[in-house]
Amino acid sequence: MISYILRRTFAAVILLLVVSAVTFAIFFLLPRLAGQTADQLAQQYIGKSPSKADIAAVKHNLGLDQPVYVQYWHFIKGIVAGADYSIGPTTVHCDAPCFGYSFKNHQAVWPELTSRIPITLSLAVGAAVLWLLSGVVAGVISALKPRSVYDRAFMGVALAGVSLPMFFTGNLALLLFTEQLPIFGRDYVPFTENPSQWANTLFPAWCSLALLYSAIYARLTRSGMLETMNEDFIRTARAKGLRERNVVVRHGLRAALTPIITVFGMDVGLLLGGAVITEYVFSLPGVGQYAVQGITDNDLPKILGVTLLAAFFVVIANLVVDVLYAAADPRVRLS
Amino acid sequence: MTELSKTGAAVGEPTPAKAPEAFLEVRDLKVHFPTDDGLVKSVDGLSFSLEKGRTLAIVGESGSGKSVTSQAIMGLHRLGTRGKNVRMSGEIWLDGKELVSAAPDEVRKLRGREMAMIFQDPLSAMHPYYKVGDQIVEAYRVHHKVSKKVARARAIEMLDRVGIPEPAKRVDGYPHEFSGGMRQRAMIAMALVNNPELLIADEPTTALDVTVQAQILDLIRDLQKEFGSAVIMITHDLGVVAEIADDVLVMYGGRCVERGPADEVFDKPQHPYTWGLLGSMPRIDRETSERLIPVKGSPPSLINVPSGCAFHPRCPYADIPKGNVTRTVRPELELVSTGHWSACHLSAEDRQRIWTEEIAPKL
Numbered sequence: 007m008i009s010y011i012l013r014r015t016f017a018a019v020i021l022l023l024v025v026s027a028v029t030f031a032i033f034f035l036l037p038r039l040a041g042q043t044a045d046q047l048a049q050q051y052i053g054k055s056p057s058k059a060d061i062a063a064v065k066h067n068l069g070l071d072q073p074v075y076v077q078y079w080h081f082i083k084g085i086v087a088g089a090d091y092s093i094g095p096t097t098v099h100c101d102a103p104c105f106g107y108s109f110k111n112h113q114a115v116w117p118e119l120t121s122r123i124p125i126t127l128s129l130a131v132g133a134a135v136l137w138l139l140s141g142v143v144a145g146v147i148s149a150l151k152p153r154s155v156y157d158r159a160f161m162g163v164a165l166a167g168v169s170l171p172m173f174f175t176g177n178l179a180l181l182l183f184t185e186q187l188p189i190f191g192r193d194y195v196p197f198t199e200n201p202s203q204w205a206n207t208l209f210p211a212w213c214s215l216a217l218l219y220s221a222i223y224a225r226l227t228r229s230g231m232l233e234t235m236n237e238d239f240i241r242t243a244r245a246k247g248l249r250e251r252n253v254v255v256r257h258g259l260r261a262a263l264t265p266i267i268t269v270f271g272m273d274v275g276l277l278l279g280g281a282v283i284t285e286y287v288f289s290l291p292g293v294g295q296y297a298v299q300g301i302t303d304n305d306l307p308k309i310l311g312v313t314l315l316a317a318f319f320v321v322i323a324n325l326v327v328d329v330l331y332a333a334a335d336p337r338v339r340l341s
Numbered sequence: 342m343t344e345l346s347k348t349g350a351a352v353g354e355p356t357p358a359k360a361p362e363a364f365l366e367v368r369d370l371k372v373h374f375p376t377d378d379g380l381v382k383s384v385d386g387l388s389f390s391l392e393k394g395r396t397l398a399i400v401g402e403s404g405s406g407k408s409v410t411s412q413a414i415m416g417l418h419r420l421g422t423r424g425k426n427v428r429m430s431g432e433i434w435l436d437g438k439e440l441v442s443a444a445p446d447e448v449r450k451l452r453g454r455e456m457a458m459i460f461q462d463p464l465s466a467m468h469p470y471y472k473v474g475d476q477i478v479e480a481y482r483v484h485h486k487v488s489k490k491v492a493r494a495r496a497i498e499m500l501d502r503v504g505i506p507e508p509a510k511r512v513d514g515y516p517h518e519f520s521g522g523m524r525q526r527a528m529i530a531m532a533l534v535n536n537p538e539l540l541i542a543d544e545p546t547t548a549l550d551v552t553v554q555a556q557i558l559d560l561i562r563d564l565q566k567e568f569g570s571a572v573i574m575i576t577h578d579l580g581v582v583a584e585i586a587d588d589v590l591v592m593y594g595g596r597c598v599e600r601g602p603a604d605e606v607f608d609k610p611q612h613p614y615t616w617g618l619l620g621s622m623p624r625i626d627r628e629t630s631e632r633l634i635p636v637k638g639s640p641p642s643l644i645n646v647p648s649g650c651a652f653h654p655r656c657p658y659a660d661i662p663k664g665n666v667t668r669t670v671r672p673e674l675e676l677v678s679t680g681h682w683s684a685c686h687l688s689a690e691d692r693q694r695i696w697t698e699e700i701a702p703k704l
Contacts, residue, residue, distance in 0.1 A: 152422055235421060238465040241412075244420050245460075246480040246531075247453030253420075257468055264470075336515045337469055 010340040011329065018321040023082075025317040026310070030081060033306045035074045044070040050304060051109040067092045068109060081106060081310075105314065106307030108300075115311035119293065123315075125194060126292035129284065130277035132208050133215035138270060141220035145227020146259060149235065160224055167221030176214045176287035183210040194290055211288040215281060219273060226269065230262035237261070264334045268327050275323020279316025361434050363390035364571055365414075365539055370431035370441075372406075372413045374423070379644040383409040385595040386431075391588075393538060396565065396572040398586035398603070400579065400618065404640045406595040407575045411541045414573075415458055416440060416448035435539065454484040456539040457532035459561075462548040463524035467516040473527045474500070474512030481534045499530035503560060522553035529560060536568055543575045558584050579622045583607060588680075591615050594641045594651035597674060601681030611683035611692055613656045616700045624704075634703065650686060658695060662686040 037047060048065035049056060056064075065071045068091075069080060080089060084104035091098050091107045100107050100114040107114050144164070148157040167175075183190040191207040234240065235258050243257040244250075280294030289295075293312055300308025332338045361368075372384040384406040391397045399407045412418055414435070418427045433440040435456060440448050460466035467476060477496035478489060485492070493512065500508035503526040516524055525545060532540060542561060546554040562585055565572050574585055582589055582603060589607075590600040591614065599612040610616055617636035638655035641647055649668040653659040659667045667686050674682040677689070685692065 150422065232422075238460060238462060239468040240421075241417060242460060242466045242531075243468070244417055245415055245452055245458045247449050247451070247483045248479070249449065250420060260470055261468070335470060336472075337517050 007329075007332075007340060011325070014325050014328070018325060021321055022314065022317055026082070026314055027078065029310050029313045030078050031074075033310060034077060038074065105311040108305050108307050110303050110305045110308075115307050118296065118308075119311055119315055122291060122293045122296050123278075124196060125290055126278060126280055126285070126294065128197060128204065128208055129211055129215065129281055129290060129292060130274055132205070132212040133219065133281075134270070134274050134277070136212050136216035137218075137220035137223055140216065141223025142227045142259075142263070142266070144220070144224040146231055146254070148224065148228045149231030150254065152232065157228075161228070164221035164224045167217045170217075172214060172218065172283040172287060175217055176211070176284060179210040179214040180288065183213075192289070208290075211284055211290060214287075215277075215284050223266065223270075226266055227262060230265060231258055234258050234261045264331065267330055267334060271323045271327035271330065272320070275319045275321075275326075276316075278319035278323075280312060361390065363434070364393045364436055366390040366432075366434040367410075367414070368432040368434070370410065370413060370433060371429065372409050372418060373428040375426050375428070376644075381643045382595050382646060383643055384413065385646070387592070387595070387597055388431075389590055389597065389600060391539075391571045391573065393571045394565070394569045395587045396562075396574060396585055397588045397590060398574045398576060398582040399590045399592060400576055400582055401592035402577055402636075402640050404643060405592040406643075407577075407592050408543055409595075410592070411458065411543050411573060411575050414440070414539075414541065415452055415456060416445070419445060419448075450484075453480055453537070454535045455537055456541065457535065457537035459525070459528050459532050459540070459542040459545045461544040463521065463528040464516060464548075466528060467524065467531075469516060472513050472515055473519065474514075476516075477512075477527070477531045477534055480531050484535050495534060496530070499534050500527065503527070503530045503533075503564075504556075505530070521549050522556060525549060525553075525557050526560065529557075529564070533564060533568065537570060539571045539573070540565070541573045541575070544577070545574075546578070546581060547576075554581075555584075561585065579618060591618070594646050595643060596651065597682075597684065598652065599681075599683045599685075600674075601677070601683075605678065605681045609678075609681075610696070610700075611677050611681070612652075612685050613658055613687070613695075614652050616696070617655075619704055620700065650684075658687060658691070661691055662688070 038044075044065050045061050048061050048068060048070050051064055051068070052060050069077050072080075083089065084100060084102070084106070086102055088102035089100050089104045089107075091100060098107070098112075098114075100116075103116055105115040105119065108118070144160040148154075148160045151157055184192050189206075190209055191203060194207055195203040197204040235254075239261075240253060240257055243253045248256075278293075280292060280297050282294035282297060284290070285292040285294040286298060293315060296308060297312040299305070300312060328340070332340045366388075367390070368388050370384055370387045371382070374381040374383060383404075387406070387410060389397065399410065401407050409418070413429060414433055418424065418429065429441055431441060435451065438447075438451070440451070467473065471479075474493060474496045477499060478492040481487070481492045481495050482489070487495075497508045497512050500512060505511050505523055505526055511519070511523075511527075516527070519527060525548075529545075540561075545561065546557050549557060558581060561572065561574075564570075572585075574581065576582060586603040588601065589603050591598050591606070591612065593614050599606060599610065599615050606615065607619075610619060614636070617634070620634035621636060623633060636655060641651050641654070647654050649666070649670055650656070650659070650672050653667040656667070670686070672684040672686050674684045677683050683692075687695070
């Protein structure tokens with residue numbers, strides 16, 4: 007088990023290196039291949055009609071005058087050892103792990119990311135708890151009473167949940183929760199400052215995000231439960247004289263939940279890389295919003311940083327899911 | 342099987358709702374499942390009785406209603422999502438209690454304690470995520486208010502009793518870590534953990550290889566002697582019947598076509614379908630050049646059961662009785678000899694002649 011986790015961690019590091027190389031290539035190599043010169047790249051970071059000297063200075067400061075592989079090497083070195091960026095007359099030291107330095111608003115990427123992760127984490131975890139609970143409960147009830155009123159109602163809501171875009175449900179939730187029923191706040195408050203205020207302001211966002219996901223989970227649980235409740239071991243459990251409630255929860259749900267764990271882990275991992283649209287709609291200054299900023303500003307270090315962070319969470323989620331799966335299903339051996 | 346007043350479906354008089362003498366008595370049991378294609382009459386008027394310490398084998402091909410019968414006795418049809426649809430009628434008396442009309446929770450309390458069941462495929466019948474010992478512990482603690490420790494000791498004792506080596510170690514194993522035979526032994530341990538008085542074994546050896554089959558049958562027989570329970574053995578394997586059964590009940594199309602003491606049914610089978618089953622059974626003492634004689638045709642539809650005798654489309658002797666009787670009148674069970682019943686329109690003389698002249702020499 008330990009050696010398995012170590013091996014997987016090693017593989018994860020390699021994978022992240024590959025991801026960083028590919029991302030780096032997309033943003034720093036492709037423009038060159040497409041014919042843009044270093045001068046043109048540097049020009050993006052200066053105001054209108056710059057002088058030749060300005061361009062040369064920026065080009066040098068950002069390292070754009072060096073070959074791309076050298077630039078990549080500097081980037082990787084920065085993660086491990088930190089890096090220095092010269093801005094005009096001064097030099098700024100970017101502490102390790104240095105995930106780059108935003109040329110646009112002159113800030114290191116990493117501190118900016120770490121300050122935003124708690125927000126994205128709060129959004130993802132709160133929504134995940136909501137959607138897992140509601141999705142599984144709705145799915146189980148639907149599976150136990152197929153074609154009933156409950157089943158049709160839940161599955162109808164589920165269909166709406168997956169179909170409606172976040173721009174719609176999110177804004178609707180905002181309208182409902184903060185305009186019509188102004189009991190929910192709008193400005194994010196960190197959990198450490200005021201937990202109830204934290205939950206209060208995040209609640210509308212949780213609900214909208216959870217609606218989207220719980221729909222999928224309700225369907226997954228429903229089909230999983232329908233399948234497991236027909237298994238032979240369910241008949242055995244009934245033949246023992248167990249109460250039907252125990253048959254459903256201890257034997258049926260226990261088996262049906264295992265594949266759901268997998269999807270759940272992956273979904274949460276993905277969300278930690280930034281719930282772009284949700285953060286945008288609810289004006290949450292999370293990682294997703296940072297990514298949007300980076301893209302609209304054409305600020306490559308930001309995009310690179312967010313991409314790596316997202317990849318990191320996905321890789322970790324993968325590992326956690328595999329370990330959890332082995333713990334949940336004794337037939338799975340990690341090796 | 343004891344002497345039993347005939348309670349066939351066609352008898353118009355209402356059966357008295359009085360507890361019978363026998364330990365288990367099934368009267369005119371019907372189990373119907375409405376489906377989109379029509380009403381599936383899986384069991385359609387079945388009666389039999391069974392005493393403690395005796396073994397009844399229910400034989401028949403797939404879809405003859407044997408498993409449905411056993412699950413009806415256990416009350417399993419009424420559970421789950423399909424439970425609302427099933428239509429059951431008739432009476433099932435177990436030790437003086439009627440089960441068909443009983444409240445579901447009353448039947449649940451009997452399940453696992455007074456009546457227990459062993460299933461065909463022990464791999465799929467055990468929960469893959471729980472340790473074998475924990476599954477036995479669960480079965481015990483449903484009906485006994487004891488600590489986990491006591492139940493665990495009981496589980497180890499049962500595993501030992503069914504011949505699992507190192508039971509104190511295997512109790513913490515998972516089903517997939519057991520071999521097929523060991524799994525079936527564990528399944529038997531789980532079924533017997535509450536000393537049930539009725540044990541239903543639904544094709545317990547079908548999924549096992551032949552050498553293990555005999556061991557499992559021996560085990561069931563030994564345990565039955567020890568506990569004095571009644572056993573219903575559901576099987577399509579007449580070899581199993583010959584090995585273990587005191588009485589035989591042959592089912593065809595959801596009804597009983599012949600029943601009686603096992604040696605009687607083997608020595609003097611009365612129904613053409615029973616002859617067919619005997620003819621299709623492989624025998625070690627038969628010449629290999631001789632082919633098995635299959636029962637031609639395929640099992641009847643349980644939605645549109647053939648009129649008259651359900652077996653008539655496949656019966657080589659369906660034209661012998663006069664008139665169109667085999668196609669229009671459903672034969673009722675008739676007493677052939679003590680305890681031996683058969684539902685066939687052929688006259689006793691015809692049956693005797695066909696058996697001795699045509700069938701017996703080929704077996």
